[in-house]
Amino acid sequence: xxxxxxxxxxxxxxxxxxxxxxxxxxxxxxxxxxxxxxxxxxxxxxxxxxxxxxxxxxxxxxxxxxxxxxxxxxxxxxxxxxxxxxxxxxxxxxxxxxxxxxxxxxxxxxxxxxxxxxxxxxxxxxxxxxxxxxxxxxxxxxxxxxxxxxxxxxxxxxxxxxxxxxxxxxxxxxxxxxxxxxxxxxxxxxxxxxxxxxxxxxxxxxxxxxxxxxxxxxxxxxxxxxxxxxxxxxxxxxxxxxxxxxxxxxxxxxxxxxxxxxxxxxxxxxxxxxxxxxxxxxxxxxxxxxxxxxxxxxxxxxxxxxxxxxxxxxxxxxxxxxxxxxxxxxxxxxxxxxxxxxxxxxxxxxxxxxxxxxxxxxxxxxxxxxxxxxxxxxxxxxxxxxxxxxxxxxxxxxxxxxxxxxxxxxxxxxxxxxxxxxxxxxxxxxxxxxxxxxxxxxxxxxxxxxxxxxxxxxxxxxxxxxxxxxxxxxxxxxxxxxxxxxxxxxxxxxxxxxxxxxxxxxxxxxxxxxxxxxxxxxxxxxxxxxxxxxxxxxxxxxxxxxxxxxxxxxxxxxxxxxxxxxxxxxxxxxxxxxxxxxxxxxxxxxxxxxxxxxxxxxxxxxxxxxxxxxxxxxxxxxxxxxxxxxxxxxxxxxxxxxxxxxxxxxxxxxxxxxxxxxxxxxxxxxxxxxxxxxxxxxxxxxxxxxxxxxxxxxxxxxxxxxxxxxxxxxxxxxxxxxxxxxxxxxxxxxxxxxxxxxxxxxxxxxxxxxxxxxxxxxxxxxxxxxxxxxxxxxxxxxxxxxxxxxxxx
Amino acid sequence: xxxxxxxxxxxxxxxxxxxxxxxxxxxxxxxxxxxxxxxxxxxxxxxxxxxxxxxxxxxxxxxxxxxxxxxxxxxxxxxxxxxxxxxxxxxxxxxxxxxxxxxxxxxxxxxxxxxxxxxxxxxxxxxxxxxxxxxxxxxxxxxxxxxxxxxxxxxxxxx
Numbered sequence: 001x002x003x004x005x006x007x008x009x010x011x012x013x014x015x016x017x018x019x020x021x022x023x024x025x026x027x028x029x030x031x032x033x034x035x036x037x038x039x040x041x042x043x044x045x046x047x048x049x050x051x052x053x054x055x056x057x058x059x060x061x062x063x064x065x066x067x068x069x070x071x072x073x074x075x076x077x078x079x080x081x082x083x084x085x086x087x088x089x090x091x092x093x094x095x096x097x098x099x100x101x102x103x104x105x106x107x108x109x110x111x112x113x114x115x116x117x118x119x120x121x122x123x124x125x126x127x128x129x130x131x132x133x134x135x136x137x138x139x140x141x142x143x144x145x146x147x148x149x150x151x152x153x154x155x156x157x158x159x160x161x162x163x164x165x166x167x168x169x170x171x172x173x174x175x176x177x178x179x180x181x182x183x184x185x186x187x188x189x190x191x192x193x194x195x196x197x198x199x200x201x202x203x204x205x206x207x208x209x210x211x212x213x214x215x216x217x218x219x220x221x222x223x224x225x226x227x228x229x230x231x232x233x234x235x236x237x238x239x240x241x242x243x244x245x246x247x248x249x250x251x252x253x254x255x256x257x258x259x260x261x262x263x264x265x266x267x268x269x270x271x272x273x274x275x276x277x278x279x280x281x282x283x284x285x286x287x288x289x290x291x292x293x294x295x296x297x298x299x300x301x302x303x304x305x306x307x308x309x310x311x312x313x314x315x316x317x318x319x320x321x322x323x324x325x326x327x328x329x330x331x332x333x334x335x336x337x338x339x340x341x342x343x344x345x346x347x348x349x350x351x352x353x354x355x356x357x358x359x360x361x362x363x364x365x366x367x368x369x370x371x372x373x374x375x376x377x378x379x380x381x382x383x384x385x386x387x388x389x390x391x392x393x394x395x396x397x398x399x400x401x402x403x404x405x406x407x408x409x410x411x412x413x414x415x416x417x418x419x420x421x422x423x424x425x426x427x428x429x430x431x432x433x434x435x436x437x438x439x440x441x442x443x444x445x446x447x448x449x450x451x452x453x454x455x456x457x458x459x460x461x462x463x464x465x466x467x468x469x470x471x472x473x474x475x476x477x478x479x480x481x482x483x484x485x486x487x488x489x490x491x492x493x494x495x496x497x498x499x500x501x502x503x504x505x506x507x508x509x510x511x512x513x514x515x516x517x518x519x520x521x522x523x524x525x526x527x528x529x530x531x532x533x534x535x536x537x538x539x540x541x542x543x544x545x546x547x548x549x550x551x552x553x554x555x556x557x558x559x560x561x562x563x564x565x566x567x568x569x570x571x572x573x574x575x576x577x578x579x580x581x582x583x584x585x586x587x588x589x590x591x592x593x594x595x596x597x598x599x600x601x602x603x604x605x606x607x608x609x610x611x612x613x614x615x616x617x618x619x620x621x622x623x624x625x626x627x628x629x630x631x632x633x634x635x636x637x638x639x640x641x642x643x644x645x646x647x648x649x650x651x652x653x654x655x656x657x658x659x660x661x662x663x664x665x666x667x668x669x670x671x672x673x674x675x676x677x678x679x680x681x682x683x684x685x686x687x688x689x690x691x692x693x694x695x696x697x698x699x700x701x702x703x704x705x706x707x708x709x710x711x712x713x714x715x716x717x718x719x720x721x722x723x724x725x726x727x728x729x730x731x732x733x734x735x736x737x738x739x740x741x742x743x744x745x746x747x748x749x750x751x752x753x754x755x756x757x758x759x760x761x762x763x764x765x766x767x768x769x770x771x772x773x774x775x776x777x778x779x780x781x782x783x784x785x786x787x788x789x790x791x792x793x
Numbered sequence: 794x795x796x797x798x799x800x801x802x803x804x805x806x807x808x809x810x811x812x813x814x815x816x817x818x819x820x821x822x823x824x825x826x827x828x829x830x831x832x833x834x835x836x837x838x839x840x841x842x843x844x845x846x847x848x849x850x851x852x853x854x855x856x857x858x859x860x861x862x863x864x865x866x867x868x869x870x871x872x873x874x875x876x877x878x879x880x881x882x883x884x885x886x887x888x889x890x891x892x893x894x895x896x897x898x899x900x901x902x903x904x905x906x907x908x909x910x911x912x913x914x915x916x917x918x919x920x921x922x923x924x925x926x927x928x929x930x931x932x933x934x935x936x937x938x939x940x941x942x943x944x945x946x947x948x949x950x951x952x
Binding site: 009011012014015016017018019020021022023024025027028030125202203204205206254255256257259288289290514515516517680681683684687688689690691692714715716720721722723724726728729752 | 811813821825826827828829830831832833834835837838840867868869871872877881884885886888890891892893894895896897900915916918919920922923925926927928929930931932933934935936
């Protein structure tokens, strides 16, 4: 062990290729004989595919092949599956209608962009030209896009076998009767009915796939812009195409952002893979941004009624939630888990609320699938809790921070003090919630702000401050636990640490890096643990043939789970290395200590370096009897619990009285993500999360009209934060180590996105109250028009 | 088909192109300069920004035939004699990138901006980059990267 790199803001290894244009994303790859695909997609949200005529398209120049839904149906391929099964309250099996690769004639398309045919041609332009010549006869049907309306009697059905458009219903927490009673006995009840609007993830790299088939080896290769190559291989081979896994190599090269949207197994991945064998040529498909808006799984989309009961002293006594979660037309890979096990289980928040109940309806609509988008369920839980608490403070005339603190779970380290058992299934690992709040308040200068706010209000200006405290469950996840909750896979991670004969190290990780900087962070750990320079370590990921297995990157899990797997392999290397060192130094292993890259006989100057031990392992002339040559270990790490990062976010806004425009003046975030390996990278993760969370509060929102048209499906219409929409962020940090993984880390990918949204909305509400506008809620995004309208009431 | 001659990163290329071919596709698909990325279809994201005759432009908003006779610099040609441009250095020094996809266009925009305004305020930097989307960084470190480059250029640390 050395302490050269861990905890240091080491500049990223991966940057050199990206700043020089040498990154290699899927769309950058050209294969010999490569063809291009374009899809014929539904312009309707709900319609019967009466007939398809491809004859004119067949005659277009450059067309190689055309496949329709009928062709796929004839093969027996049913479609892509979901990865979770959450059953109805009464035990009935979740409704899981098929999600076909292409919709066949006689069947119905179920959202805008649902594909009915694919054209494969010598060039992309030729494929698009031919796609326009395909004649489809549609019978347009009424559509339903709102999750509450979809459950009402007489609503159009998305799937005939899902009555009431329910995929499942679900509940969690204390018995409803106890919660009802606690609410009715409360001295004050704060209630809100609101929409947590639908968001489009919008990774800047559109999805891209290349399928390739080699008839000699009967082996397929899929290049894919994915967050988890092995998971795609598993789903595609075992559940879609029925190809043996060893006959498929999945490569995830450089990937231009994911934020959840590239976790899932999409129909086009399976289609280009399957079709590459049919035409015996590689096939590339890269979606347009318009397709990305229509097809990449969206996030959030909850309609919620929330009530929080307090006693006369302001202690939270009960929380009652009823939520309609829109899952879209088909169940995406993680979709059933998001409103349930990533949302319902977080409703304890940081508070000691003794009675909690959530009732959830998971609803099909004629919209694209909703699945995990950065934070996934936890932003929705945080939003409802933090809006309720802030509003309760305003209603009861209490200070919002004092109200929170009096209800906080006291600090516990998870070692000497036990973890905190919530009312909603989870056991928090370690936490010091007062600590992050105190730090954030100090950065804010609370009293000074309130003085300024008062002064501003006298001058006719509206200043506001909004708070948000959050906890999340990440480092996903113990396999046995998620298995019991309906996951169809384990959520461990694998890592292989291969020490080469010269002492250089190749690490094969099942985590996939698409912006997170694994090539740097993981190398920092390996270099310090072995006491070698970082230049001697290479991180390999994104190749199912090179890496043993992997569950991929999402749920802020790479370091907590993937990093822990690496540590396990490192420990095995050091254990074997000690045996070799002891033999060479003619002593007992117990007499050795490993430090700064060498084993030393305690109390002497006799030592052997890491490199010499590596060489000995591969040239085992003088070698312990019975010990295998080589220094190469693989490990699987399955966590024993989730990790629980937490923090406090504060937004300071000014609202323009005349126009309703909100200006975000300051944003303070104090996050506790456990131990930190690379502070620069962690800060960067927080920054990006903040921008997305602030974007939800002020700018973003996907809008389907009542016919199911996605009316803002372009960057011209969907407002994503640009550079001049945001201030410089003020970050602070507290480090409460995770007690149950070897690095003590919790995960930083989603924190910014989880905490920030309610802070901004609370700040705007605070600003309005300071001017006498006692507004309870404004629907996100808080556009000038909505804020102005709220002020007029 | 039309014949065009374009000087790209100092080297002259003569090609037969379809009149409808966008410059972004010409650079990527014909010249294999894949550092210029395509992130949208409405000229909104800025990922495809290059320099044409010394000015930053979105290469998806120009036809290849319009670039006939022009001098083009892409991210692959921004470094000179093996020395990274200060903006490239700034992005590495200040963690101005994560996934890297918007980065090349962002660097090309920022480099042109600093030519026009060598000593910008934070607000001016933010305004100048509003034509380039980044979904990873929240722009915080991008702004710092551009500030770093402005300082480096004014102090003559680099160049």
